[in-house]
Amino acid sequence: MGRIIAIANQKGGVGKTTTAINLSATLAEAGEKVLAVDFDPQGNETSGLGLEKEKIQNTVYEMLVGECDIENCLVKEIQKNLDLLPSNVNLAGAEIELLEIRNKEKLLKNYLEKVKDQYDFITIDCPPSLSLLTINALTAADTVLVPIQCEYYALEGLNQVLKTVKLVKKKMNPSLEMEGVVFTMYDARTNLSLQVVESVKAALNENIYNTIIPRNVRLAEAPSHGMPITVYDSKSAGAESYRMLAAEVISRGEEL
Ligand code: ATP
Ligand code: MG
Numbered sequence: 001m002g003r004i005i006a007i008a009n010q011k012g013g014v015g016k017t018t019t020a021i022n023l024s025a026t027l028a029e030a031g032e033k034v035l036a037v038d039f040d041p042q043g044n045e046t047s048g049l050g051l052e053k054e055k056i057q058n059t060v061y062e063m064l065v066g067e068c069d070i071e072n073c074l075v076k077e078i079q080k081n082l083d084l085l086p087s088n089v090n091l092a093g094a095e096i097e098l099l100e101i102r103n104k105e106k107l108l109k110n111y112l113e114k115v116k117d118q119y120d121f122i123t124i125d126c127p128p129s130l131s132l133l134t135i136n137a138l139t140a141a142d143t144v145l146v147p148i149q150c151e152y153y154a155l156e157g158l159n160q161v162l163k164t165v166k167l168v169k170k171k172m173n174p175s176l177e178m179e180g181v182v183f184t185m186y187d188a189r190t191n192l193s194l195q196v197v198e199s200v201k202a203a204l205n206e207n208i209y210n211t212i213i214p215r216n217v218r219l220a221e222a223p224s225h226g227m228p229i230t231v232y233d234s235k236s237a238g239a240e241s242y243r244m245l246a247a248e249v250i251s252r253g254e255e256l
Contacts, residue, residue, distance in 0.1 A: 002035070002119035003253060004112060005179055006141035010164075011157035012128035014149040015184030017044040018219055019245075020125035022238070023145075025228030026246035028081035032120040035074070038087035039108070039137050040127040046086040049078050050226025053088040061090040063111055065097060070111045079228065083119075095132050104132065105172055109140035121249075130164045138168040143179035143256065145249075147213075148200060150186045150193035155200060162206075177256055180207030182245060185215045207252070211244040 007020045017040070024036040038045035039060060043053035053059075062068040063085070075084040098104045112122060124137045138144060144165050148154045158181070169176040181204065187193045201208060213219075216238035222229050229239040 002033075002116045002122050003143065003256075004116070004122040004124065004141045005249070006124045006126055006134075006137040006144050007147065008124075008126040008134055008137065008144055008165075009146050009148070009157055009161050010128055010130045010134070011149075011153075014157070015147040015213065016128070017042075017048060017125050018223075019145070019147045019182065019184065019213070019242075020045050020123050021048045021223070022219070022229050022242040023246055023249065024082055024121070024123045025079060025230045026239075026242045027121050027123075027249065028079055029230050029243070030246055030250065031081065032246075032250065033081050033118065035083045035085065035115065035119045035122045036078075037085040037108075037112070037122060037124045037137075039091070039124050039133055040087060041089050041092035041133075042127065043086070043088040043091075044223065045125045046084065046088065048223035048226065049084055049228065051075065051078075051084070051086055053086065056086050056088060059090060060085050060087045061094055064091075064094050064107050070114055074115075079231070091133070098132065105135050105139045108136040109173075112140050130160070134164070135168060135172070138165060138176060139172045141173070141176060143177045145179040146181045147184045148181055148196075149184050150196045152192065152196070154196050155203060158200065158204070178206045179249070179252065179256075180209050182209045182211065182213065184213040186212045187215045209245060209248050211241055211248055213241045213245070214238070216241070 219238035222232035
């Protein structure tokens with residue numbers, strides 16, 4: 001039975017999508033069967049994996065509003081062992097259209113349940129908000145992975161996500177656990193990165209992954225070529241770091 005990991009932080013641009021794409025790709029490379037769910041109307045994960053998002057007919061939005069069942073929305077084997085549930089700007093309408101629906105927080109959970117046993121891991125790339133979409137992701141998830149950018153305001157954003165996780169756990173999803181926190185865009189040349197890591201470590205009573213994702217230009221370039229880092233530059237520091245993170249995520253499964 002697959003572990004569903006929501007990758008969430010309401011702060012924008014912290015590396016959620018980069019982590020969603022490359023953790024999914026490195027888990028798949030390690031032989032795990034993975035479904036990547038793009039749950040952001042920006043569709044960055046979808047385009048980052050090489051699809052023309054505007055041209056896709058059956059996205060996660062069509063699934064949520066009942067126009068298409070999940071099996072028909074999946075893009076199978078976008079990489080070996082990796083399937084994608086794509087998204088595009090249509091999903092922006094879901095927030096409003098779904099307001100009237102009963103159990104609107106559980107929609108994603110109910111759909112993913114139909115395919116969960118086909119995968120070892122399901123990752124969900126969340127939008128930069130604590131909206132109905134993110135609540136759906138957290139309600140569907142077994143665990144939450146929070147990427148933190150190594151910059152000054154990191155802790156502020158983090159407290160907000162943790163509060164939301166607690167709330168969803170209490171009201172909607174009692175078995176939700178913190179997967180952990182992963183530092184992204186670490187710049188070894190600045191003191192600031194190191195200070196942020198140390199202050200978050202001191203303040204936080206959650207699992208923090210040993211792997212720290214460095215700032216790496218190859219990671220920033222890969223999406224414009226529509227490739228995960230494992231394909232775009234398999235030997236880069238970025239690829240190596242996501243491989244280490246994947247190994248930790250796999251072994252963390254034994255603790256959870
Ligand atoms: P949003 O909140 O808009 O969804 P996000 O949290 O998904 O953003 P990303 O899109 O993953 O963040 O990253 C933001 C920007 O930083 C992108 O341009 C991405 O290419 C770049 N980036 C992310 N991680 C790294 C890294 N480790 N090294 C270099 N650039 C990175
Ligand atoms: Mg994103």
